[in-house]
Amino acid sequence: MSDLRLAFELALGLVYPIDPTLLEIVLLSLKVSLSAAVLACLFGMPLGALLATSDFRGKWVLTLIVNTLMGMPPVVIGLLVYIMLSSAGPLGWLQWLYTPRAMILAQVILITPIVAALAREVMSEQHRQLHWQLQSLCVAPARAVLTLLYETRYSLLTVALAGFGRAIAEVGAVMIVGGNIAHLTRVMTTAIALETSRGELALALALGLVLMTIALVVNATVMALKTRQPGQPLGHA
Amino acid sequence: MLEPIELLPLVVADVSFSIDRQALLANLSLRLNSRGVTAIMGHNGAGKSLLLRLLHGLLSPNSGRITWNDRTAADLDTRRHQSMVFQKPVLLRRSVAANIDYVLKLRKLGGHAERDRLLREADLLASAKQPAHSLSGGEQQRLCLARALATQPQVLLLDEPCANLDPGSTARIEQMLIAASQHIKIILVTHDIHQARRLAEDIVFLDRGQLAEHSQHDSFFDQPASSAARAYLSGTLVTDRSTG
Numbered sequence: 001m002s003d004l005r006l007a008f009e010l011a012l013g014l015v016y017p018i019d020p021t022l023l024e025i026v027l028l029s030l031k032v033s034l035s036a037a038v039l040a041c042l043f044g045m046p047l048g049a050l051l052a053t054s055d056f057r058g059k060w061v062l063t064l065i066v067n068t069l070m071g072m073p074p075v076v077i078g079l080l081v082y083i084m085l086s087s088a089g090p091l092g093w094l095q096w097l098y099t100p101r102a103m104i105l106a107q108v109i110l111i112t113p114i115v116a117a118l119a120r121e122v123m124s125e126q127h128r129q130l131h132w133q134l135q136s137l138c139v140a141p142a143r144a145v146l147t148l149l150y151e152t153r154y155s156l157l158t159v160a161l162a163g164f165g166r167a168i169a170e171v172g173a174v175m176i177v178g179g180n181i182a183h184l185t186r187v188m189t190t191a192i193a194l195e196t197s198r199g200e201l202a203l204a205l206a207l208g209l210v211l212m213t214i215a216l217v218v219n220a221t222v223m224a225l226k227t228r229q230p231g232q233p234l235g236h237a
Numbered sequence: 238m239l240e241p242i243e244l245l246p247l248v249v250a251d252v253s254f255s256i257d258r259q260a261l262l263a264n265l266s267l268r269l270n271s272r273g274v275t276a277i278m279g280h281n282g283a284g285k286s287l288l289l290r291l292l293h294g295l296l297s298p299n300s301g302r303i304t305w306n307d308r309t310a311a312d313l314d315t316r317r318h319q320s321m322v323f324q325k326p327v328l329l330r331r332s333v334a335a336n337i338d339y340v341l342k343l344r345k346l347g348g349h350a351e352r353d354r355l356l357r358e359a360d361l362l363a364s365a366k367q368p369a370h371s372l373s374g375g376e377q378q379r380l381c382l383a384r385a386l387a388t389q390p391q392v393l394l395l396d397e398p399c400a401n402l403d404p405g406s407t408a409r410i411e412q413m414l415i416a417a418s419q420h421i422k423i424i425l426v427t428h429d430i431h432q433a434r435r436l437a438e439d440i441v442f443l444d445r446g447q448l449a450e451h452s453q454h455d456s457f458f459d460q461p462a463s464s465a466a467r468a469y470l471s472g473t474l475v476t477d478r479s480t481g
Binding site: 132133135137142 | 312343
């Protein structure tokens with residue numbers, strides 16, 4: 001019990017004032033996961049909009065694939081990206097393996113289906129409501145999609161934050177393709193796994209505290225955004 | 238001297254529409270050539286809302302032809318001169334003013350002065366900065382009507398705009414419609430016999446997807462030609478009808 005208490009005290013000492021090693025890991029985590037979330041939104045949201053607003057041959061199959069990929073285990077994605085980026089793989093020439101770029105790629109593949117599926121859900125509902133009205137106003141298809149994106153902006157921001165939350169909490173894929181190399185590819189989740197296995201609970205706990213704080217801030221932001229939606233009664237997210 | 242409405246006459250020629258082999262409209266023919274308000278009436282499932290969507294070019298008939306002054310209903314330029322108000326208010330998640338601005342910008346039709354004029358006529362100027370979804374049901378429908386009028390239509394199509402509204406809200410909507418009907422053609426789907434009496438100059442009565450009659454106001458309410466309209470006006474319970 002006293003060991004645990006000591007570990008907590010040491011963890012708090014690392015967080016404030018912040019330890020340079022801890023800061024480095026936190027910053028790399030944010031860089032990797034924010035980049036992955038932005039890229040996943042760039043790919044996933046238009047895909048979600050396409051699935052929500054268009055009827056085309058193969059839509060059912062594409063929706064099925066997106067929904068299936070949502071449940072793909074991160075370690076499997078990590079393995080696939082590893083195979084692609086290894087020197088014998090089709091993307092080996094990029095020489096991204098064991099770099100933050102490989103970690104971003106793995107996270108993009110992991111969260112793009114999540115972003116696309118959630119965006120499709122959000123936009124389908126709004127599209128169902130607005131479709132006839134926009135048709136009646138003779139709004140061109142491209143402008144209709146832009147209107148739909150604007151109308152669902154708060155919900156889509158929530159989707160983006162959900163993607164970021166999934167990315168920053170991920171450990172399996174980034175461990176495989178990043179290698180958890182100190183000062184290069186070590187992020188919060190991989191560091192927690194390593195330090196725990198080494199019995200260094202203080203750093204693991206400090207990272208856990210930072211990770212929890214980030215999760216708290218993300219969730220608080222999501223709730224605040226939902227309550228700020230025009231026409232939404234306060235407190236009804 | 239009133240300017241003629243370029244889109245008229247509206248000619249519906251032998252129009253049928255079916256879904257999954259179920260005929261929702263069958264061999265319907267109709268001609269409208271006068272300004273003012275035409276009411277489309279009939280029981281639930283008679284095809285009133287469907288007809289309105291076909292007239293507006295939102296749907297295409299399976300057979301037959303709908304033309305506005307010889308131009309097909311689906312023609313984009315024809316549709317740009319029409320506006321439609323739906324039964325359930327459909328508003329953008331923006332302020333009251335921004336809902337009007339959206340249409341004015343879309344059609345490049347005017348600035349803030351025009352927007353304020355439309356809001357004043359809808360008695361919504363004081364609520365201009367409020368989120369549109371925070372308005373009451375009647376106010377939301379007035380905003381939808383103001384937005385529809387913002388496109389400066391020659392023809393206004395309304396699908397039961399006063400359904401679920403209280404008498405006060407209904408009266409305000411009707412005032413706006415009476416004012417608008419001086420300049421444009423209005424086609425109004427309504428279940429409300431009293432509303433049709435107050436507003437319509439002629440009535441199109443549908444019965445199970447077919448035209449039962451198209452009569453002028455007085456003859457429809459005093460001496461309806463069809464048994465279906467007589468039963469409807471007298472409130473006789475008619476069995477063996479689809480509902481919806």
